Amino acid sequence: MIEAIRECLGQEMDADSRVVVIGEDVGVLGGVFRATDGLQARFGKERVVDMPLAEGVIVGSGIGLAMSGLRPVIELQFLGFGHQAFHQIGQQVARLRYRSQGRHALPLVIRSPFGGGVRTPELHSDAFEAFYTHTPGLKVVAPATAYDAKGLLAAAMESDDPVLYLEPLKGYRLTKDEVPDERYTVPLGKLRVARAGTAVTLIAWSAAVNVAERAAEELSEQGISVEVLDLRSLNPLDIDGIAESVSKTGRVAILHEAPLTGGFGGELVATIQQECFYSLEAPIIRISAPDTPYPLGGVEDLYIPDVDRVVDEVAALAKASA
Amino acid sequence: MSESRFLPNFESIAPFSRLTESGILDSGESPMSDEAVLEALRYMTLTRVFDDKATSMQRQGRFGTFSSVRGQEASVVGAASALDPAKDWIVPQYREFPALIRHGYPIENFALYFMGNPKGGTIPANVNMLPMQISLAAQIPQATGLAWGLKMQGSDGVAITFFGDGASSEGDFHESLNLAGIVKAPVIFFLQNNGWAISTPRENQTAARSFAERAIGYGVEGVIVDGNDLLAVHEVTARAVAKARAGDGPTLIESVTYRTGAHNTADDPTRYIDQQELEKWQQKDPVERIKNYLRSRGIWNETLEQEMLDSCAAQIDEAMEIARNTPLATSDALFDHVYAEPPQRMLDQKLDWANRNGGAR
Numbered sequence: 001m002i003e004a005i006r007e008c009l010g011q012e013m014d015a016d017s018r019v020v021v022i023g024e025d026v027g028v029l030g031g032v033f034r035a036t037d038g039l040q041a042r043f044g045k046e047r048v049v050d051m052p053l054a055e056g057v058i059v060g061s062g063i064g065l066a067m068s069g070l071r072p073v074i075e076l077q078f079l080g081f082g083h084q085a086f087h088q089i090g091q092q093v094a095r096l097r098y099r100s101q102g103r104h105a106l107p108l109v110i111r112s113p114f115g116g117g118v119r120t121p122e123l124h125s126d127a128f129e130a131f132y133t134h135t136p137g138l139k140v141v142a143p144a145t146a147y148d149a150k151g152l153l154a155a156a157m158e159s160d161d162p163v164l165y166l167e168p169l170k171g172y173r174l175t176k177d178e179v180p181d182e183r184y185t186v187p188l189g190k191l192r193v194a195r196a197g198t199a200v201t202l203i204a205w206s207a208a209v210n211v212a213e214r215a216a217e218e219l220s221e222q223g224i225s226v227e228v229l230d231l232r233s234l235n236p237l238d239i240d241g242i243a244e245s246v247s248k249t250g251r252v253a254i255l256h257e258a259p260l261t262g263g264f265g266g267e268l269v270a271t272i273q274q275e276c277f278y279s280l281e282a283p284i285i286r287i288s289a290p291d292t293p294y295p296l297g298g299v300e301d302l303y304i305p306d307v308d309r310v311v312d313e314v315a316a317l318a319k320a321s322a
Numbered sequence: 323m324s325e326s327r328f329l330p331n332f333e334s335i336a337p338f339s340r341l342t343e344s345g346i347l348d349s350g351e352s353p354m355s356d357e358a359v360l361e362a363l364r365y366m367t368l369t370r371v372f373d374d375k376a377t378s379m380q381r382q383g384r385f386g387t388f389s390s391v392r393g394q395e396a397s398v399v400g401a402a403s404a405l406d407p408a409k410d411w412i413v414p415q416y417r418e419f420p421a422l423i424r425h426g427y428p429i430e431n432f433a434l435y436f437m438g439n440p441k442g443g444t445i446p447a448n449v450n451m452l453p454m455q456i457s458l459a460a461q462i463p464q465a466t467g468l469a470w471g472l473k474m475q476g477s478d479g480v481a482i483t484f485f486g487d488g489a490s491s492e493g494d495f496h497e498s499l500n501l502a503g504i505v506k507a508p509v510i511f512f513l514q515n516n517g518w519a520i521s522t523p524r525e526n527q528t529a530a531r532s533f534a535e536r537a538i539g540y541g542v543e544g545v546i547v548d549g550n551d552l553l554a555v556h557e558v559t560a561r562a563v564a565k566a567r568a569g570d571g572p573t574l575i576e577s578v579t580y581r582t583g584a585h586n587t588a589d590d591p592t593r594y595i596d597q598q599e600l601e602k603w604q605q606k607d608p609v610e611r612i613k614n615y616l617r618s619r620g621i622w623n624e625t626l627e628q629e630m631l632d633s634c635a636a637q638i639d640e641a642m643e644i645a646r647n648t649p650l651a652t653s654d655a656l657f658d659h660v661y662a663e664p665p666q667r668m669l670d671q672k673l674d675w676a677n678r679n680g681g682a683r
Contacts, residue, residue: 020474046474051505057497060463061470064481067452087494091457092464101444101455102659136668137660158663189665236665253570254636 001143001175004150005035005111005167009073011183012041012157016071019295020159022049022062023075024109032077033113033172055085059110062090066108073157079114079166086131093162094137106162109153114142115207115257116304117170119297125169126294127206127258132164133234133267136298139188140234142166144209146177148232151186158185168207175210189236193245199228199318201245203268204255205231208305212255221313224318236265242268243275250281253314257304260288282320287313324621330608335532337578338558339548343606345614348506353404356621359612362403362552365420366395366609368634372419374585375638376436379560380587384646388436389417391548393582394516394619396608399424400555401512401577404563411472412451413465415458416644417514418484425451434648440655441648445570459485459492462511466498469509469566480566482510482559488519490536491527497573499540508566510559511542511574514549516581517603521594540570548607553615580606596666653679 013019023038027050038046044154052057055076056110062074076082089110096104116125132140139161143149147166156163168175194209195216204212209230216226227245231238246252252263252272265286272284287305295303340348354362369391379385385652391398394417402421412418423429427448434442436452443453452468454463465483470481489511502509513533517524522601530536535542543565555577562573580603584591599674615624633664655677657668664672 008584051504052497052500054493054497054500055464056494057463057501060494060498061467061501064469065471066466066467067464068468069475070471083359088463094581096453097662098440098660099443101441103445103447104452114491139661139665165372189662237665237667241505256419289472 001031001146001149001229002035002172003180004146005153006037007088007179008153009036009039010042010152013039013047015183018049018069019073020049020065020069020070021073021075022051022058022065024051024053024058024077026050026075030288031075035111035167044159048111051305055081056088059085059088059093062108062110063088064233065108066106067104071107071157072109074108074110076110076112078124079112079128080124080163081235082128083110089132089138089164090135093137095142097126097161098137098141101190105160107160109156109163109165110187111153112184113167113169113172115169116294116300119300120169123294125300127256127289129166129234130258130262130264133264137162138165139163139213139236141188141232142168142206142234143232144168144171144175144194144204144206144230146175148186150179150193151185154183155185158285159188162233162293163188166206168239170207171174171210177251189233191238191241192230192232193227195226195228197248197249199225200251200253200314201227201229201242201249202253202255202310202314203229203231203242205234206221208255208257211305211307211310214307218307218311219314220314224315226314237271239271239275242272246276247273247279251317252280252284253287253310253317255287255305255310257289259291261291263288282317285313285317303310327331333548334640335534335545337548338554339551340553340557341611341615343611345611345618347553347615347618351555353560356616356619358403358484359552359616360621361607362399363612363616364630364634365399365402365424367630368423368637369395369399370609371631371634371638373548375435377507381644385433386436386438387586387588391417391419393603393608394514394579395420396552396612397514397549397555397577397579398484400552400572401559401575402485403556404559406484409477410450410563411465411468411479411481413450413461413468413481413483414454415461415484415486415489416454416456416484420453422457423486425449427451429638430644430648433642433645437645439648439651441651446602457512458676459489459494461485461508462489462494462498463501464507466502466507468500469572470507471507473506473569478567480510480563481566482509482563484512484513484514487513487515487517487524487533488520488522490533491626499537499542499572502572503541506569506571508569509572510562510566511572512559513576514579516579517575518585518595520585520589521591532576534574537574542574543574544574546576548580549577550606550611552612579608614641652676
């Protein structure tokens with residue numbers, strides 16, 4: 001997946017001289033995960049800039065760069081550090097088009113790895129996507145495959161809306177699938193049916209999609225047919241795509257790495273019960289992390305929902321009735 | 323140890339000035355032509371007229387909470403008069419009415435904004451400014467990036483950003499000066515030290531002797547200027563603009579002035595301001611000072627003053643009339659311009675809101 005992101009950045013920078021990449025350690029080092037490896041050598045220090053360690057001004061100056069006519073791609077080294085730029089993202093990036101009544105478009109992309117499972121130091125790994133989906137004006141995407149990583153990033157960079165592009169920390173090297181060499185886009189706001197099924201709809205995004213797929217495989221051995229939806233995009237949300245699946249299965253499980261309360265799963269539950277109430281055959285369940293702070297690496301496997309837990313909960317759901 | 327290595331270790335700084343408090347120019351040449359000074363005085367007068375009008379309308383419930391420029395007219399106009407609206411950018415806070423108007427922002431939009439109509443936020447396509455900033459200091463990184471981006475694209479335009487002594491305590495101030503120094507962004511950080519952040523005095527913002535000297539820590543040039551001296555403010559800003567255009571990087575200007583009005587129309591400064599100090603600063607009124615200068619040049623009299631007042635009043639009345647006659651925004655104003663490509667869910671909401679509020683438009 002990391003190669004797909006890197007290839008996309010290179011292709012977009014080649015195609016459009018207005019694209020600049022700014023962030024911490026994105027230059028010579030190529031990013032701590034190497035997403036920008038080789039880009040500075042190819043495009044120069046003017047277009048791939050190692051920024052001082054200050055998330056607020058990384059995002060804030062990115063806004064200014066966008067308004068000057070450039071198309072910045074900002075790397076936030078970890079979404080956990082996004083708190084230090086939260087005022088610029090939530091109050092500024094997301095609102096400048098509206099506040100200027102359309103005068104200032106903000107064609108910028110904030111890329112950031114998020115989620116856990118790779119034993120990072122403390123305060124790196126939270127899944128904070130719900131902070132940002134609660135921010136009108138900001139689009140939020142979270143690909144799970146290398147194919148989508150490339151195509152969604154290209155679409156995000158093409159968009160005249162600001163996009164938060166979330167990368168699965170755990171999927172960076174784990175996720176390997178076929179990626180075409182040529183440039184292509186995956187539209188914002190369209191989910192992907194990762195696995196077709198008939199009994200239960202299991203909704204996930206980013207790194208959780210892989211967990212969902214493995215659980216679905218085990219469940220199929222128990223004779224339970226699970227449809228796995230990879231949302232890809234949280235805002236805009238593909239409500240029609242979700243409704244289509246749910247009207248077929250009547251049973252829904254939502255899987256995410258973030259804590260339960262206030263998580264994006266709650267938004268999905270509310271939407272589904274409104275759109276598909278008469279299709280539902282059992283209460284919707286949420287499989288999530290507990291309502292506790294993200295822990296140290298030694299216990300993170302106890303925190304993030306794993307395949308066994310998903311299998312157990314979805315098997316119970318398949319038998320449950322309303 | 324023969325020399326102290328402990329910093330700071332320098333004398334207190336006297337602000338740069340050109341005019342005495344009674345408006346007498348020093349022995350040098352004026353940095354502004356008489357025509358330029360008259361034009362600047364007109365913007366200062368226009369501001370006074372607007373502030374008075376808007377304050378009185380606010381008292382009658384016809385205008386929202388807003389912040390007058392009173393006492394800081396020379397500071398704002400002196401800085402703005404050093405800019406070329408065709409290529410330079412203003413990244414404002416909210417107390418810079420005359421700078422925005424000079425740059426091309428319509429007075430009626432300014433008024434509509436404070437009347438609560440989102441349409442007031444409309445910035446005409448050829449006007450190089452950002453929306454007013456209410457989240458203090460958040461504009462400073464944006465100005466830095468904007469200036470840096472102009473430089474990257476080979477423009478010789480510069481960006482100036484306005485903020486106050488209070489906003490300089492925010493992390494965004496620090497992060498921005500730091501970055502601007504590194505990338506030599508053509509940005510002018512115009513800090514209006516007006517003595518107050520609502521009720522919090524300047525002494526509670528920093529232990530540094532001046533705000534200007536904080537620039538040193540970022541490898542950026544700092545300058546302190548008498549903010550009630552139009553000519554001095556114009557001169558240091560013009561110098562900073564020329565330096566930025568030439569590719570020589572940012573400047574932090576501390577304009578020492580005083581907010582002789584309230585923080586805004588909801589504020590009651592009698593609860594915290596020292597009356598004697600206020601009167602001392604009222605004696606240093608920037609508008610009177612520049613008028614005295616023009617009198618000393620023999621080009622100002624009561625007739626001219628009345629003419630200027632009348633023409634400013636007519637201009638403000640006309641703009642307020644346009645604002646008053648602008649229809650109240652419909653519910654569409656909640657939704658328009660949020661996205662380039664809006665999510666369907668928001669479009670559904672837009673229709674629903676319109677239907678509930680007098681039919682779809």
